[in-house]
Amino acid sequence: MTERPCRKCLIADLPRGEKLREILQERLAQIPEEEKVSPAEYASRLEKCRTCGHLHEGTCALCGCYVELRLARAGKGCPMKGTILQNKTN
Numbered sequence: 001m002t003e004r005p006c007r008k009c010l011i012a013d014l015p016r017g018e019k020l021r022e023i024l025q026e027r028l029a030q031i032p033e034e035e036k037v038s039p040a041e042y043a044s045r046l047e048k049c050r051t052c053g054h055l056h057e058g059t060c061a062l063c064g065c066y067v068e069l070r071l072a073r074a075g076k077g078c079p080m081k082g083t084i085l086q087n088k089t090n
């Protein structure tokens with residue numbers, strides 16, 4: 001039976017995403033702290049992605065980014081500027 005992709009999952013939620021989660025954590029650790037949003041802001045951003053129809057297995061269908069990486073950065077944000085997530089810059 002073919003598995004259907006999860007439309008509401010972050011990488012953190014994927015049932016068999018161990019390797020991707022590992023890579024994600026490595027990449028997140030490489031972002032300088034001064035470039036990251038606060039943990040509360042990060043969690044808030046990801047919650048919005050979880051309810052967004054553009055999320056597809058951890059990737060934003062609009063920009064192609066892994067949202068858990070993109071939204072960790074203060075200078076990045078949702079490509080739907082001003083509608084789904086507020087961007088500081090894009």
Ligand code: SF4
Pocket residue numbers: 048049052053054055059060061062063067077078079080084085
């Ligand atoms: S459009 Fe915005 S809220 Fe939706 S998945 Fe992309 S980054 Fe997340």
